[in-house]
Amino acid sequence: MAPTPSGVRTAADVVTAELVAQLCEGVIGTGRTSSHTPFTGKKLAELPESTPEDVAFAFHRAREAQRAWAATPVRERAAVLLRFHDLVLRRQNEVLDLIQLETGKTRLHAHEEVQAVAVAARHYGRRAPAYLRPKRHMGAFPVLTKVAENLHPRGVVGQIAPWNYPLELSVGDALPAFVSGNAVVMKPDTETALTALWARRLLIEAGLPKNVWQVVIGEGHVIGPAVVQRGDYVSFTGSTRTGRGVAQIAAERLVGASLELGGKNAMIVLPDADLDKAAAGAVRGAFSSAGQLCISIERLYVHESVANAFVERFVARTKKLRLGSALAYGADMGSLVSQKQLDNVTRHVGEAVAEGAKVLAGGRARPDVGPLFHEPTILEGVESPMAVCTEETFGPVVSVYRYADVDEAVELANATSYGLNSSVWGRNGRQAREVAARLRSGTVNVNEGYAAAYGSVQAPMGGMGDSGIGRRHGREGILKFTEPQTVAHQRVLPMAPSFGMDDAKYAKFMSFSLKALKALRFR
Ligand code: NAD
Numbered sequence: 001m002a003p004t005p006s007g008v009r010t011a012a013d014v015v016t017a018e019l020v021a022q023l024c025e026g027v028i029g030t031g032r033t034s035s036h037t038p039f040t041g042k043k044l045a046e047l048p049e050s051t052p053e054d055v056a057f058a059f060h061r062a063r064e065a066q067r068a069w070a071a072t073p074v075r076e077r078a079a080v081l082l083r084f085h086d087l088v089l090r091r092q093n094e095v096l097d098l099i100q101l102e103t104g105k106t107r108l109h110a111h112e113e114v115q116a117v118a119v120a121a122r123h124y125g126r127r128a129p130a131y132l133r134p135k136r137h138m139g140a141f142p143v144l145t146k147v148a149e150n151l152h153p154r155g156v157v158g159q160i161a162p163w164n165y166p167l168e169l170s171v172g173d174a175l176p177a178f179v180s181g182n183a184v185v186m187k188p189d190t191e192t193a194l195t196a197l198w199a200r201r202l203l204i205e206a207g208l209p210k211n212v213w214q215v216v217i218g219e220g221h222v223i224g225p226a227v228v229q230r231g232d233y234v235s236f237t238g239s240t241r242t243g244r245g246v247a248q249i250a251a252e253r254l255v256g257a258s259l260e261l262g263g264k265n266a267m268i269v270l271p272d273a274d275l276d277k278a279a280a281g282a283v284r285g286a287f288s289s290a291g292q293l294c295i296s297i298e299r300l301y302v303h304e305s306v307a308n309a310f311v312e313r314f315v316a317r318t319k320k321l322r323l324g325s326a327l328a329y330g331a332d333m334g335s336l337v338s339q340k341q342l343d344n345v346t347r348h349v350g351e352a353v354a355e356g357a358k359v360l361a362g363g364r365a366r367p368d369v370g371p372l373f374h375e376p377t378i379l380e381g382v383e384s385p386m387a388v389c390t391e392e393t394f395g396p397v398v399s400v401y402r403y404a405d406v407d408e409a410v411e412l413a414n415a416t417s418y419g420l421n422s423s424v425w426g427r428n429g430r431q432a433r434e435v436a437a438r439l440r441s442g443t444v445n446v447n448e449g450y451a452a453a454y455g456s457v458q459a460p461m462g463g464m465g466d467s468g469i470g471r472r473h474g475r476e477g478i479l480k481f482t483e484p485q486t487v488a489h490q491r492v493l494p495m496a497p498s499f500g501m502d503d504a505k506y507a508k509f510m511s512f513s514l515k516a517l518k519a520l521r522f523r
Pocket residue numbers: 160161162163164165169187188189190218219220221222223224225228237238239240241242243245246259260261262263293294295392394420463467468
């Protein structure tokens with residue numbers, strides 16, 4: 001990864017044919033495809049392309065490797081995650097380049113992924129043995145029935161990941177699957193496959209047996225269904241529309257699925273909020289990764305008593321954001337990832353303006369910076385049925401609305417079929433947390449936009465309503481990759497009339513026992 005003579009590293013310096021060959025080693029793909037960098041629109045890498053038959057073979061390989069991996073003591077599996085934690089932090093510059101080149105985001109936004117993956121590796125590396133330990137339960141007859149709950153791996157997990165957080169949503173989500181003894185066949189988005197493949201190579205260096213993680217590459221509608229049709233469990237992150245199709249296949253096959261889907265996330269600024277902090281938080285919440293973040297803020301509700309003062313601060317900060325594409329720290333916002341994303345953003349803004357919305361900041365594409373750049377944009381006067389009011393934009397666009405009282409703000413924030421993430425700002429922490437509890441969303445951040453809840457990896461993260469099913473992080477985030485098994489060992493007395501008791505006496509004895517158990521406060 002040597003820089004050019006000018007000292008500025010380019011895509012060609014980073015993504016060499018040698019690196020691509022190393023990363024793609026072991027990928028089963030008989031066809032060819034390619035990825036591009038949003039910074040210039042030019043080709044980034046030639047990649048193998050997998051067919052549905054290749055996916056079937058990847059599952060076969062993964063299934064064979066999974067048996068030995070599941071038999072490896074959990075402490076050894078957890079140690080792989082802890083070594084991976086150290087390697088990711090040590091080698092972060094390699095992957096920061098790849099994330100930037102594949103997604104077009106700034107280095108600081110790319111670094112959020114390194115942080116999230118390190119936190120997940122540390123948490124599951126340390127806590128997996130406790131999460132996965134067999135548990136004892138009270139049996140049907142106390143003392144006489146000895147009960148253990150064992151947690152078995154599902155087998156081979158089929159994982160499908162989007163392009164927007166290619167490190168975190170590939171390996172970050174796979175770590176709890178691996179540590180609980182599963183193999184994974186993963187389909188990353190083709191445009192961001194190199195980042196997933198880099199993570200795979202690093203995890204193998206940390207000690208993961210190489211066939212336990214298979215990566216397949218190809219068009220979502222071509223090989224995605226093949227992944228869903230073979231997984232013993234499905235872990236999907238992407239749009240609500242694709243997620244519904246994935247859920248249908250999983251339901252038909254009677255396999256479990258976690259679906260991390262879209263959002264239309266709200267932020268509420270309470271009358272007592274620190275407006276400078278709230279404005280800075282709104283910038284982070286709405287424009288990180290150019291708003292291509294499922295938990296990004298797209299609706300901003302501000303109390304009318306502070307609305308002018310807040311908007312003035314928010315607009316001033318937004319106008320100062322610097323767009324940039326250098327493989328270095330410094331820029332505040334990067335590029336959109338694809339023409340499709342840029343078209344969607346342009347459509348949402350254009351339609352809203354045509355129907356009477358006002359642009360307070362931004363509002364235009366910026367081809368002078370790069371083919372897919374768009375200014376961070378603040379709108380006011382947005383109302384239904386403008387698309388930007390209700391549909392997920394998934395770009396750097398946020399609409400400001402004014403409210404008169406907190407009940408109204410809660411009602412407006414909840415007036416969406418999504419329920420992924422929200423944010424509440426107020427100096428009175430207790431009051432802000434009370435408002436938070438009234439919001440129908442899987443995570444709520446008080447005095448932060450999204451990172452506080454996402455970074456708190458011991459607690460579950462995921463969506464309500466159209467934002468999905470299941471959770472990542474914490475106990476839920478690992479137990480979903482396991483099948484609980486109850487082993488009940490009945491001793492001395494059978495679960496039937498015995499010692500010469502007839503049926504009527506047994507029924508009486510059981511009724512008496514049940515009353516006694518309740519009276520003795522057995523649970
Ligand atoms: P998408 O649904 O188009 O694609 C996601 C993945 O699914 C890609 O790998 C794609 O190739 C694959 N895919 C496409 N068609 C498929 C099919 N028929 N069967 C199986 N797989 C298929 O979504 P996207 O545009 O890549 O990602 C953006 C969306 O993801 C946004 O809606 C965003 O909110 C959501 N998202 C959610 C979370 C979360 O944690 N809730 C995180 C990131 C992104």
